[in-house]
Each structure stands twice: as structure tokens, then as C-alpha cells.
Amino acid sequence: MRHARIHGLGGYRPERVVTNEEIVQFIDSSDEWIQQRSGIVTRRFAREDETVIDMSEPAARQAMAQAGVSPEQIGVVIMATVSHPYQTPAAAPMLAHRLGIPNPAAFDISAACAGYCHAISLANDMVRAGTTDYVLVLGVEKLSDFTDKYDRGSAFIFGDGAGAAVVGVSDYPGIGPTLWGSLGDKADVITQREAWTDLRPQMEDPGREDGIPWPSFVMQGQAVFRWAVFSMAPVAVEAVRAAGLTPDDLDAFVPHQANMRITDAMIKALGLPEHVPVARDIAETGNTSAASIPLAMSRMLDEGEAPHGGVALQIGFGAGLVYAAQVVLMP
Numbered sequence: 001m002r003h004a005r006i007h008g009l010g011g012y013r014p015e016r017v018v019t020n021e022e023i024v025q026f027i028d029s030s031d032e033w034i035q036q037r038s039g040i041v042t043r044r045f046a047r048e049d050e051t052v053i054d055m056s057e058p059a060a061r062q063a064m065a066q067a068g069v070s071p072e073q074i075g076v077v078i079m080a081t082v083s084h085p086y087q088t089p090a091a092a093p094m095l096a097h098r099l100g101i102p103n104p105a106a107f108d109i110s111a112a113c114a115g116y117c118h119a120i121s122l123a124n125d126m127v128r129a130g131t132t133d134y135v136l137v138l139g140v141e142k143l144s145d146f147t148d149k150y151d152r153g154s155a156f157i158f159g160d161g162a163g164a165a166v167v168g169v170s171d172y173p174g175i176g177p178t179l180w181g182s183l184g185d186k187a188d189v190i191t192q193r194e195a196w197t198d199l200r201p202q203m204e205d206p207g208r209e210d211g212i213p214w215p216s217f218v219m220q221g222q223a224v225f226r227w228a229v230f231s232m233a234p235v236a237v238e239a240v241r242a243a244g245l246t247p248d249d250l251d252a253f254v255p256h257q258a259n260m261r262i263t264d265a266m267i268k269a270l271g272l273p274e275h276v277p278v279a280r281d282i283a284e285t286g287n288t289s290a291a292s293i294p295l296a297m298s299r300m301l302d303e304g305e306a307p308h309g310g311v312a313l314q315i316g317f318g319a320g321l322v323y324a325a326q327v328v329l330m331p
């Protein structure tokens with residue numbers, strides 16, 4: 001029987017640190033409010049010319065180096081992103097080309113803040129089924145391109161960054177069953193405000209008066225908050241149970257870095273033992289959607305907060321609404 005595990009992780013944060021002081025120049029808010037309500041102190045924004053492919057490259061190289069896997073060994077590249085600004089082609093083939101991965105299956109998936117956990121699940125299934133030996137998974141976002149800096153409800157939340165994982169063959173199981181699902185009736189709770197096609201009339205006739213602003217991502221904060229707190233904790237509990245474990249067995253809890261208060265509420269609802277370290281990368285990285293879990297996990301490993309080879313619970317949730325959770329062995 002073939003098994004799969006995560007062999008290597010990598011992360012990339014853009015250079016520019018953006019403070020709450022900078023954010024509140026454009027919205028009626030304060031550093032104190034943002035820190036209290038979201039836990040965010042700073043976030044990173046990519047350079048104007050820095051793309052999701054540019055950010056993915058160093059994260060992928062780090063994950064491949066940690067895994068000890070060469071480009072030739074990778075058969076599939078999956079990029080989870082909602083901020084690659086081309087409808088087509090996908091970002092994954094271009095990333096694969098840059099990394100020198102010869103002729104892989106390469107495609108993007110759209111599952112917002114749960115994208116990375118969806119991709120890990122797909123990679124696990126592919127490796128176990130024998131489709132390929134190694135899958136390169138990316139969670140990457142340049143959310144600054146899709147944030148309305150004048151929108152009080154979302155301007156302070158989002159950041160940019162990339163996280164990567166190499167999933168590959170293993171002698172023992174390293175990725176537990178995925179608990180996932182979707183609630184399409186709640187599609188309006190987090191959404192791109194307008195469709196690309198809504199821009200077309202004003203592009204064709206710049207003089208018209210019913211123009212629309214740039215289609216940014218907007219959310220109904222309270223609705224997202226309630227859903228995450230009340231509905232996601234049971235999913236997390238079930239993912240641990242499905243792996244044949246209890247919360248006491250965990251060496252790390254790495255929830256999507258949506259809001260520090262959501263994390264705190266989930267810890268309570270889970271009855272997480274105090275000895276389990278919890279990812280709190282949001283304070284310095286903001287909410288980077290698909291990138292947040294691999295970024296937070298690689299930071300915990302790099303800083304010695306979580307042990308290499310330890311058991312981690314990860315859960316992503318976001319626009320769709322969609323979610324996915326699984327227990328993984330950290331590389």
C-alpha cells in the first residue's frame with residue numbers, strides 16, 4: 001500500500017512591511033482597533049511588479065530543497081490561488097517552467113482560504129493512487145491587488161505571500177483523511193464585488209456615468225466570523241478523530257490565519273490542551289488566504305515552536321463558502 005506525506009515546506013513573505021498606521025490613512029479606524037479586533041499588527045505587500053509566480057518561486061525552491069527532491073521527480077504542480085490576475089493561462093505551468101520541472105501536469109485551483117488544504121488532499125490522493133510520486137503544492141496570494149484600501153470592512157485584513165509543500169511517497173501515512181465541504185448558498189458572504197465582465201461597458205465607453213470601481217474582494221465580517229467559530233470547530237474535531245487521534249496527540253494547531261479572535265474561539269471550542277502550540281502568524285503576516293497555513297507552519301518549524309515530524313491539525317475556510325481540514329505529519 002502506498003502512503004504519502006509532506007517532505008518539505010517553504011515560505012516567502014514580500015519585503016515591504018505595511019503597518020496599521022499606513023492602512024488607517026484610508027479608512028476611519030485605528031491601530032488599536034485593528035489589533036484588538038483582528039490581532040493584526042503588520043502585513044506584507046508585494047511590489048507592484050511582483051507576481052504570484054515570483055512569490056511562489058522562492059517558496060517552492062525552499063520546499064524542494066527541504067524535501068531533497070529534484071525538479072525531474074515532480075510530476076504534478078498545483079497552485080491554490082484566487083489572485084493570479086489572468087483568467088487564463090493558469091499560473092502553475094509558468095511556475096513549473098521557471099523551476100525547471102519538465103512537462104508536469106500543472107494547474108491552478110480556486111478554493112480561496114481553503115485552497116492549500118484542498119491541494120494537499122488532491123496531492124495525497126494522487127500519490128497514494130500512484131498517479132505520480134511527487135506533487136508540488138503552492139498556496140499563494142497577492143491580495144493587495146484585490147483589496148479596496150477605502151473599504152473599512154476588509155482593508156486591514158489582507159496580506160501577500162506564498163507557501164509551498166512537496167507531497168510525495170512515504171513508507172508510512174503522513175496525511176490524514178480530509179474533512180471538506182461547501183455552502184454555495186453563502187457565496188455572497190466573501191466575494192469579488194463585481195464580475196470582470198461588469199467592467200466591460202466602461203472599458204468600451206470610458207465616458208459613461210454608471211462605471212464601477214475595481215472589482216475588489218469584500219466580505220461580511222460578522223457572518224464570516226460566526227460561521228468560522230461555530231461551524232469550523234466541529235470540522236476540526238472530526239478531522240482529528242478521522243485520523244484516529246485526540247486533540248491531546250497534537251504537536252501543533254495551524255488554522256487558517258483569518259483573524260486572531262477566530263483562532264482563539266476555535267481553541268476554546270476544540271478544547272485544545274494548553275501544551276499544543278498554536279499558529280499566530282497573522283500578527284505579522286495578515287490574512288494571506290491560501291498562503292496562510294503553509295506560511296504559518298513553516299514559521300513554527302523554523303522558530304522551533306513546533307517539532308519536525310510532529311502531528312499538526314490544519315484547517316482552511318473561506319470564500320465559497322468552502323472548507324477543508326486534515327491532520328498532517330510536519331516534515
Ligand SMILES: CC(C)(COP(=O)(O)OP(=O)(O)OC[C@H]1O[C@@H](n2cnc3c(N)ncnc32)[C@H](O)[C@@H]1OP(=O)(O)O)[C@@H](O)C(=O)NCCC(=O)NCCS
Binds near residue numbers: 027034152259
Ligand atoms: C472584520 C472583523 C474584524 C470586524 O470585527 P467585528 O468585531 O465583527 O466588528 P463589527 O462589524 O461587529 O463592528 C463593530 C464596531 O466596529 C466598527 N468598525 C467596523 N470596522 C471598523 C474598522 N475597520 N475600524 C474601526 N471600527 C470599525 C463598526 O462600525 C462597529 O461600531 P459600532 O459598534 O459603533 O456599531 C471581523 O468580523 C472578522 O474578522 N470577521 C472575519 C473576517 C475574516 O476572517 N475574513 C477572511 C475570511 S477567510
